[in-house]
Amino acid sequence: DADVTQTPRNRITKTGKRIMLECSQTKGHDRMYWYRQDPGLGLRLIYYSFDVKDINKGEISDGYSVSRQAQAKFSLSLESAIPNQTALYFCATGGSGRSSYNEQFFGPGTRLTVL
């Protein structure tokens, strides 16, 4: 089974709708991240969480919110979706504790289209 799972894998929605993207991990990691990927722009950080009670905004948090329901679960919400939020969204984990050597583990991504 995959270490980091995302649901749904694909979603088409309309402008103004509320959308939730879910992420679960079995790595036992405290650190979790949400990114969006757009062609030519690479990965941009939306939110990150270093434990259940620690949630932080990334570089492009406007229009998004998150919830860390448990160590293993980190959800991303679009309260009122708009077309320029059409993108590929990735959840990732990044280890625990003080080590900066840990690589990230990515989910398979959610392709979101806002019409």
Added chain:
Amino acid sequence: GDSVTQMEGPVTLSEEAFLTINCTYTATGYPSLFWYVQYPGEGLQLLLKATKADDKGSNKGFEATYRKETTSFHLEKGSVQVSDSAVYFCASRGGSYIPTFGRGTSLIVHP
């Protein structure tokens, strides 16, 4: 702030050609450096990493050496295959635990 710059793509090669994808970074302190690969329709996965100066990371025939003096971590492979076609991301990560990614370089390998 920290930044990672990698060569723009796409890089188009014939099978068995030599590959270099350049990556340079700016960071305070001594970050760990990573190369990730993203195959079509998939998430990123770690290809290799190096955690201190002069370390060489290697995996699947790919190599990269952590060069502190030139702040570089170039990815190389001696003989690419069609199956290496993917997008490659260079990344750095320091004590903040927030990785910095380059914009990605698309590699296309023709038979």
